[in-house]
Amino acid sequence: MIAVAAGLILVGVTSPAQAAVPPLGPDFEFGVAQSGFQSEGYNRDSNWLRYGKQGRVDQSVGNAVDFYHRYVEDIDRAASLGVGIYRTSVEWSRVEPTRGHDDPAGWAFYDRVIRKVVDAGMWPMITLNHWVHPGWAVDLGGWNRPGMTGDMVAFAERVVDRYAWADPLWITFNEPTEYVRRELQYGGVAPQNLGRMADGIVAAHRAIYRHIHRVQPGAQVSSNFAYYPIAGLQPWLESIFPQRMRDTLDFVGVDHYYSFSTTDASVAYGALGEFWKSSQAPESIYYVLRHVARQFPGKPIRVIENGLATDPDGLRPDGYRRSDHLRDTVYWLQRAKQDGIDVQSYNYWSLTDNYEWGDFDSRFGLYTVDAQRDPSLARRPTDAVAAYRDITRAGGVPTGYRPTRLPVPCSLVDVPDSCAEPAVVR
Template identity: 90%
Template sequence: MLVIALAAVLLLPVGVSSPARAAVPPLGPDFDFGVAQSGFQSEGYNRDSNWLRYGKQGKVEDPVGNAVDFYHRHAEDIDRAASLGVGIYRTSVEWSRVEPTRGHDDPAGWAFYDRVIRKVVDAGMRPMITLNHWVHPGWAVDLGGWNRPGMADDMVAFASRVVDRYAWADPLWITFNEPTEYVRRELQYGGVSPQNLGRMVDGIVAAHRAVYRHIHRVQPGAEVSSNFAYYPIAGLQPWLESIFPQRMRDTLDFVGVDHYYSFSVTDASVAYGALGEFWKSSQAPESIYYVLRHVAGQFPGKPIRVIENGLATDPAGRRPDGYRRSDHLRDTVYWLQRAKQDGIPVKSYNYWSLTDNYEWGDFDSRFGLFTVDVRRDPSLTRRPTDGVAAYREITRAGGVPADYRPTRMPVPCSLVDVPDSCADPAVVR
C-alpha cells in the first residue's frame, strides 16, 4: 500500500495553489488561543519527586535546579501571557509540592497554586490544569511508583483534591500529559520495571476514568481529556492509540493533541531528536493538518484541541534551516484554518511554551515565546522572541489573513499519516 501511495504521489501536484479554491478565512471568535507550560519544568524550588531524583542521580544531562523560577515570577509571566491576547493558560499542579509526604498536604504548596489560578482568572484567561505532567512525589517512588497497584488510587486522591479546590475557576482539565511518553520515560529511567508496564498503563487508564467522573460530579459542564503525542512515524500511531486514546475515548470530552515534528520520504531529520538536538529537526507545518484530519477520522464528532505545538531553536535562538518562530506560528495557524475550513472540529491551540524551560534533561532546546538563558543569565530575564509580535497579531485577528500563504510548501508524502497524506496531499489554497 505504501509503495503504491508513494508512486501515486509523484503524479500529484504538491503544494500548488488552485485558483478555483476559496481563500482560507480566519478561525473566528469561537476559537481559543493559548500558551502552555508545566510546573516542574518552569517553577523551580521543587519538592522531592521522581524527576528531581533523576537529575540528582545523573540519569539526565542537567538537573532542573530552579528552572526559570516561575515560583517567584508567576505573576509577571501570567501578565506576559495576557499581553499576547490568549484566552487559555495551561499549567500543572505538582503533586509533590502539595503532598510532600503521603497523606499530609502542605498549606504553603496549595497557597502557591491558589495564587497562580487566581492570577490567571483575574488576567482574563481560562486555566487549563494538568494533573500529572510525568512527575510524582518521592514518597510514591519509595513505595514502588507505578509498579504497585495502589499508585492509581493515590493519584486519584490527589487529583480529586485539586479538582475540589479549583473547580470554581471553570478550568479545562488534562488528567495525564502524554501518557505513552510518561510510561516510556519511567521505563527508560528505571521508575517502572518492564514486567510492570501493563500495570502502569492500566493504572493510568483507571485513574483517568475515575478522575473524569469526579470532575463531572464537581464541575457540571466541564471539559476533560488527556493530551496525546502524535509521532511522525509511519505505522506506529494506530498502535499507540490503542494503548491510551481508544481505551479512554468514552471519557474524553475533547481529544487533546500534541504535535511538533514532521517526517517524510525526503526528510528524516526528526532523528536528531534522539540526540536531544530538536532544533535540527526539519519542520513541515502542514503536518498538523494531517494530524487533525487523522484524529477527526478516528474520533468522529469529538472536538479537538491542540494542547502543545511549537518550534525548537538552539541555545542561541537559531536553527540551521533559518526557520523563524514567527513564520512557524503563522504557517501553523494557516493549516489550522485549513483544517477548520474542511470541517475538522478544532477548537483551540496552545503554543508550547510561554518561556524557555527545562526540557526534561537539559536547557538546550528553546521553545519559549520569551527566551530565558538559564545557564548564563542569573537574572533569568525574559526576552521576547519574534514570535511574541506574531502571536499578538494572530490573536488580534483570530488567525492569519485569508490571503496568507505559508512560507513553506507541503512536502511530498508526509509519513505523519500514511497512506492518506500520499493519496490525498495537503494543498495550499
C-alpha cells in the same frame, strides 16, 4: 496521480475555484502552555528531581526559570499576547510532600496562580500529572504497585475540589505514553510492570473524569496524547491510551511537533536531544488533525502543545524562524477548520523557555530565558511574540496568507492518507 498532485503542491499551483482560507473565527481559542516542574523551580522531592540528582539525565532542573517567584509577570506576559487559555499543572510533590500530609504553602502557591490567571482574563487549563510524582510515591514503588492509582486519584480529587470554582479545562495525564516510556527509560517502572502502569493510568483517568463531572458539571476533560510522525506507529499508540479512554474524553487533546517524509528523516535528531535539527513541515499539523477527526468522529479537538525548537542561541540549521513557523502552523489550523475539522483551540508550547526533561538546550519559548548563562533569568521576547499578538487579534492569519514553506511530497505523518490525499495550499 499522487506524484502529479505533489508536484503541483510544490510549485504552489491550486485551483482558482478553491475558496480562500478564512480566519478561525471568534469562538476559536488561542493559548499558551507550560508545566509546573519544568518552569517553577524550588521543587519538592519527586521522581524527576531524583533523576537529575542521580545523574540519570544530563542536567538537573535546578530552579528552572523561577516561575515560582515570577508567576505574576509571566501570566501578565501571556495575557498581553491576547490568548484566552493558560495551561499549567499542579505539582503533586509540592502540595503533598509526604504521603497523607498536605503542605498549606504549596496549595497557597497554586491558589495564587489560578486566581491570577482568572483575574488576567484567561481560562485555566490544569494538568494533574505532567510525568512527575512525589518521592514518597517512588519509595513505595511508583507505578510498579497497584496502589499508585488510588494515591493519584486522591490527589487529583483534592485539586479538582479546590479549583472547580475557576471552571477550568482539565488534562488528567500529559502524554501518558511518554510518561510510561520515560519511567521505563530512567528505571521508575520495571519492564514487567509496563502493563500495570498503563492500566493504572487508564483507571485513574476514568475515576478522575467521573469526579470532575460530579463536582464541575459541564466540565471539559481529556488526556492529551503525543502524535508521533512515524509511519505505522500511531494507531498502536492510540490503542494504549486514547482509544481506551474515548468514552471519558470530552475532547481529544493532541500534541505535535515534528514531521517525517520520504525525503526527510531528520526527526531522528530528537533521539539525540537535538530537537532543533529536526526539520519542520508545518502542514503536518493538518494531517494530524485530519487523522484524529477520522479516528474520533464527533469529538472536538484541542491542540494542547505545538511549537518549534531552537538551539540555545535561538537558531536552527534550516533558518526557520519562530514567527514564520507560528504563522504557517495557524494557516494549517485554518485549512483544517475550512475542511470541517472541529479544532477548537491551540496552545503554543511554551510561554517561556524551560527545563526540557534533562537539559535547557532545546528552546521552545515565545520568551527566551537563558537559565544556564543569565543569573537574572530575564525574559526576552522572540519574534513570535509580535506575530502571536497579530494572530490573536485577527483570529488567525489573514485571508490570502501563504505558508513560507510549501507541503513536502508524501509526508509520512499519516500514511497512507497523507500521501494519497496530500495537503493543498489555497
